[in-house]
Amino acid sequence: MSNPIQIDNLNFSYGPVTVLENANVTLAEKEFVSIVGPNGGGKTTLLKIMLGLLEPQSGSVSVFGKVPALGRKQIGYLPQYTSLDSKFPVTALDVVLMGRLGLTRSLGFYTRTDREVAHAMLERVGLGLLHKRPLNALSGGQQQRVLIARALVSEPKLLLLDEPTSSLDDYVEQELFDLLQELNKELTIVVVSHDVAYVSRYVEKVICVNRVVHTHPVSEIDENLIHDMYGEHVHAVRHDQEHDHG
Amino acid sequence: MGEFFQALIQHSFLQHALLAGLLVSISSGIVGTYVVTRRITYLAGGIAHCVLGGMGFARYMQVVHEWSFMTPMLGAMIAALLAAFIIGWINIKAKERIDTVISAFWGMGMAVGILFIAKTPGYGEDLMSYLFGNILLVTQGDLLAIAGLDLFIAATALLFHKQFVAVCFDEEFARLRGINTQLFYFLMLALTALTVVLMVSIVGIVMVIVMLTLPAAIAGRFCLRMGSMMALAAGLCALLTFGGLALSYGPDLPAGATIIVLTGVTYLLSLLFKKS
Secondary structure, three states, X not given: OOOOEEEEEEEEEEOOEEEEEEEEEEEOOOOEEEEEOOOOOOHHHHHHHHOOOOOOOEEEEEEOOEOHHHHHHHEEEEOOHHHOOOOOOOEHHHHHHHHHOOOOOOOOOOXXXXXXXXXXXXXXXXXXXXXXXXXXXXXXXHHHHHXXXXXXXXXXXXXXXXXXXXXXXXXXXXXXXXXXXXXXOOOEEEEEOOOHHHHOOOOOEEEEEEOEEEEEEHHHOXXXXXXXXXXXXXHHHHHHHHHHHO | OHHHHHHHHHOHHHHHHHHHHHHHHHHHHXXXXXXXXXXXXXXXXXXXXXXXXXXHHHHHHHHHOOOOOOOHHHHHHHHHHHHHHHHHHHHHHOOOOHHHHHHHHHHHHHHHHXXXXXXXXXXXXXXXXXXXXXXXXXXXXXXXXXXXXXXXXXXXXXXXXXXXXXXXXXXXXXXXXXXXXXXXXXXXXXXXXXHHHHHHHHHXXXXXXXXXXXXXXXXXXXXXXXXXXXXXXXXXXXXXXXXXXXXXXXXXXXXHHHHHHHHHHHHHHHOOOOOO
16 A cells, blocks of 8 residues: 655745755655644645645655545645635535535535435534534634535545644634544544644654755654754744734 | 506517516526625626627628628627636636736727727617617517526536535635536636626626626525525526516616616615624
8 A cells, every 4th residue: 555645856946936845755544744834834835736736846746656636536635724715605514515526426416425424524523413504603613623524524545634723722723633633543644733832742743844844753843953943933933823822 | 567567468578578587587596696606796797898899790790791690699699708718718827817807808898899889880779788788679589599598507507516616615625626627617607608698688788797796695695505595596686677677667767777776776775684
């Protein structure tokens, strides 16, 4: 069985600006890892390359042994919260059903199986009773759970979450990570975050992205290492976060 | 009002007008919901104004070069589809600011139409009916064409409902799930173009955008799902068309303008109700 993600000697740039340089990433099955780094360091770019939404200039990317555009069928994806229109006229169940696209028939409405699987997934994330609620009548944390259910309903083997906690308060954030820890028994999970200290309580490996990419087991992560790698950047990032919470 | 109902029984032109309004409402409810939720109102407006270029061209060819097959409705259809395709393509490929691109087509479409109409002998009055519509001139042939296009639009929307909803809600996610999002984007623009053409005969180029978007916008205030929003928008559109037609008949007001004012006022009143 091929690794969920295998990236070798990858280079990516937007025009003259190098975003990722000679990056190597290996993700094994059922790992729980976090991608961390300063804003603008290339975290989302790396994610989009894994998803086949961006093409690298050089290097190889394989997703479950295939090119990303094919392998991504096995990926469940949670986009950044801000990219969605929360006024859109859909219910929680409607949103989850979208995750069945590509598995369900292409003509006509969703099948009964689709509805059953979607409903079961809403129960799994603790929203079984709210399936008829419109999206805009759910709290930020509940909306995030709906989107996670949407990512899971295609029965992926790899779950990619881009800044899943940016819209959540601390309590809900912990709930979310407890859920992820449970899901990790069955699938590989990658969480993009800029909060190194918080995620290192949950994950096994941390992939630090700031143009260069380094992977560390979580035991190696301490203040000194973070400081060596990012210097002043990390202080700037943390400073912002304190403001967000306060 | 009573006068209107009496006339409705007597005159086939009124029956045609009413039937046309009801048929167009179906497409308008469906496509208007896409346009409003996907936020491409301005793009739809641009397509509508490009239609004048096509109608002017068709009329010119008919009169000056005797291309009798080139009816204004055919010209409108070609122009609308062409505009939808080109604007959509520039939007995807050139990464230009889309509203600027639309403005360019908006103005050029109108200008080309006016140039052709100016060079067409003896048909100055056409311009008014293209711009402001003339629902009372709907012929039996028009009705057939409207019904055909209606059927096509409704069938496409039903068959691909889940793809359209997904593409409107979160295009990137839909793409990751293996949906050809560019295809559905263009298909949505094509349906918009066809609906615009249908509505031009009723309310005219200038007012299409109101009839396309406001019923859906009103429905959106009370509906929780795309399907019910489409149904309510279609119902509202039919009701407002009927109401406008009836109100305009007695005092001999322009039907299109009356429908638009009625729709606009209804929309503004709906804002007073708290969103469900």
